[in-house]
Amino acid sequence: MPRLVGRAKRLPMPDVLRELDLAPRHLSLFAQLQYDGPLTVGELAERLEVAPTTVSLMVADLSRRGVLHRREDDADRRRRIVEIAPHMAAAVEGWLGASARAWDTALSGLTADQRHTVVQALRDYEHALEPDHPGPS
Structure with a gap:
């Protein structure tokens, strides 16, 4: 297990993401979006096992920085779909x-x-x- 974690930590972060001074919690958020595609804030909160308000704050911060994109859910305009911004997709894919x-x-x-x-x-x-x-036990 330590080797597995150590190897994953050595994955080089692209410069465009390194410049954003991301925290470890952002890695988990990016991983969910990278592996499963666009998700709602509620779905992200459930998967990350944190409060929806925590995810909303992270998404708002990363959206302001242009890393994530939020859009209305066509099926329910009250919900927001979160996805990796198109111009950042290649960097995140390269990393994760x-x-x-x-x-x-x-x-x-x-x-x-x-x-x-x-x-x-x-x-x-x-x-x-x-x-x-x-x-x-």
Whole structure:
């Protein structure tokens, strides 16, 4: 696991993104949009496991900087769809695309049940890192 995380951290960030002084939370937001395409603020909040207001603030900040684009949802004008700005798509793909392809390669030979087991193991690992986690039973 440390090798996996270390290798992912060494993925070179394109200069155009490095200049924006992004925080780690932005990586997760970009990854969701890169892997799954345009999403609503609510969908992003659910996937990132943070409050919708937190996502709204991040999206507003990155939209002002021209990294993200917000548009009305044609099906419901009250909702906003968030996507990577077209002129930034290549930079984000260059940064995160290798990671997405690596996951696709690693999981492609597994059955749905096996993929579920891998994802659950990673979630359990993440949960075990929580400060209030009691440890093994």
